[in-house]
Amino acid sequence: MNDNATKPVKYFKCRDALLSDVAICEENRRLFRQFFEFEEYKLKRKNRLTTLDAGCIKTLTAYVFRFRNVNTWFGNRPLKTISKSDIRRVYDDLEDGKIVSRRGGRFVNRHDYYTKVFKSKLFALAGKDALAKSVIQFSTHEQPPVRFATEDGVRRLLNYVYCDHHRLLVWLAFDIGENINSLRFLVANDFARQINPNTGDPEYRLNLRPEVLKRTRTPRSEITNFAETVTLLDRLLPALQPGERLFDLSYDAAEKFLGRAARQAGVRSEPAGRPLTWKDLRSGMACDLLRKGWTRDEINKRLGHRPSSNEIDRYINFLALDGHQPKAKVHQFQVAKLEEQLVQAQARERSNGQRLSSVESELEFLRARWRDLAEVLQSNPTLAELEMALVIKQKTRANYQPELLLENPSRLLPVSKN
Numbered sequence: 001m002n003d004n005a006t007k008p009v010k011y012f013k014c015r016d017a018l019l020s021d022v023a024i025c026e027e028n029r030r031l032f033r034q035f036f037e038f039e040e041y042k043l044k045r046k047n048r049l050t051t052l053d054a055g056c057i058k059t060l061t062a063y064v065f066r067f068r069n070v071n072t073w074f075g076n077r078p079l080k081t082i083s084k085s086d087i088r089r090v091y092d093d094l095e096d097g098k099i100v101s102r103r104g105g106r107f108v109n110r111h112d113y114y115t116k117v118f119k120s121k122l123f124a125l126a127g128k129d130a131l132a133k134s135v136i137q138f139s140t141h142e143q144p145p146v147r148f149a150t151e152d153g154v155r156r157l158l159n160y161v162y163c164d165h166h167r168l169l170v171w172l173a174f175d176i177g178e179n180i181n182s183l184r185f186l187v188a189n190d191f192a193r194q195i196n197p198n199t200g201d202p203e204y205r206l207n208l209r210p211e212v213l214k215r216t217r218t219p220r221s222e223i224t225n226f227a228e229t230v231t232l233l234d235r236l237l238p239a240l241q242p243g244e245r246l247f248d249l250s251y252d253a254a255e256k257f258l259g260r261a262a263r264q265a266g267v268r269s270e271p272a273g274r275p276l277t278w279k280d281l282r283s284g285m286a287c288d289l290l291r292k293g294w295t296r297d298e299i300n301k302r303l304g305h306r307p308s309s310n311e312i313d314r315y316i317n318f319l320a321l322d323g324h325q326p327k328a329k330v331h332q333f334q335v336a337k338l339e340e341q342l343v344q345a346q347a348r349e350r351s352n353g354q355r356l357s358s359v360e361s362e363l364e365f366l367r368a369r370w371r372d373l374a375e376v377l378q379s380n381p382t383l384a385e386l387e388m389a390l391v392i393k394q395k396t397r398a399n400y401q402p403e404l405l406l407e408n409p410s411r412l413l414p415v416s417k418n
Contacts, residue, residue, distance in 0.1 A: 011057045014064045024071055027078035032067050035122050039063065047215065054181075055215045066117055073099060079126040087118065087128070087135045095139075114139045147269040149174065149276060149284030157276070160261040168232040169247055169254065173278055175229045176206055176222050177285035177303055178213075180254055180278035184247045185212040188240035191233060196223075202230050208304070217304035254278065 018024070019033050043049070043056040052060070073090045074082055093099045094113070097106040107113070117123065118132035154174050161167050172183050192205045203224050210219040224230055240246065247254075255278070262268070262276040269280040282303070289299050300306070 008052060008057050011052075011061045011064070014061060018064050018067060023076075024068075025076050025078055027080060028067075028071055028076070031079060031122060031125050034125055035063070035067075036060065038121060062112075063116075066113060067122070070113070070117055070122075079123065079128060082126075082128060084131045084135060087132050091118075091136055108144075111139055145272065147272060147274055147280055147283065148287045149267070149280040150270055151284075151288055153265075153267040153270075153276075154281065154284065157258075157261050157265045157267045160264040161257065163257075164232055164236060165247055165249075166257050168229070168236060170258070170281065171226060171229040171232060172206075173281035174285050174288075175224055175226045176208075177282045178208060179217070179282065181251060182208065182212045182214065182217070184245075184249065184251070184254065186246050187243050188237055188246060189242040191237060193233075201227070202234075204230060204233050213304065218301075218306065220301070220304060222302055 094110050114136045123129040190207045207221045
């Protein structure tokens, strides 16, 4: 199902509905028509296209909805007649939350209106872009909150995904980390099986072609990291012809099965516990690789970002502020201290063992001399021989529990074999 083919049709219907809407004043409809003629031409020439592609259609469709909102905010007045105070009122109401979205909340994409409408081509056509720039001087792009999936969460979620094609799509989203709409249009010959020269394990190299990528992504090839991805590709690719799509499902169908599996598994995005999305798998890959020691530049390359992109910095900062990391350092210090104490104890044990070995050797020597002395006593010894026996006995008393030897000297006598 090539749902990209239906997007231009939807855009043209939305655009034409806007331009023919009699509820919008004719002056503004004329401005909107001029804008779309200019923007469609610009996008084709700038991107060297003969027809508008999916990326262009997405950009243009967003303008349709923005223009409807802007027309409402200015009370359907001709934009050529609005004043600086009118622009300031709309700007302040957006910033103060007086103008709300359909869901009743503050507009989170206010910055897009400021940069892409008020300070851009539409207001330039109306001759009001300079006024807008003089009013809107302090806006900043609001960073979306950090959210991502974890490897454990992905594995639990997959327990509730039963189709191999769907399982592979999940693994590719977390393993390769590309946009879901790019992954959906991969074909069989985008994958090449190879053996990792360092580990000897099989892996796949995925060619991410510019035709399937967002315009802001860098075309590249990436190697799979997870054995599960390889296993599923080994199972599914042999049945496909070169050029045949691996995934024949719409974006809505992909969202539906992912949402259902996530709910059944009780898996939500980290850290705020929001419903899991495909984008969470992409950012989850980045966080997973950060934890595994990949560098900022290595992850940016895998994500298809330019080296200068700072998108990954939000996740680097979040993980750096994670309270478990300082705690882990304390644990590592404690483990290192215990290891040092163990080494010292082992050294003492070796020293004691050496001393014990020396004592045992000396004890064996004295036992041998005592046996000799016993033989001398049995043969009516002379005084000199008795003195020698006394010296040996005194040494035995000093080192080897003399009270036991006095009570039973036979302890050191040879044991009779009879």
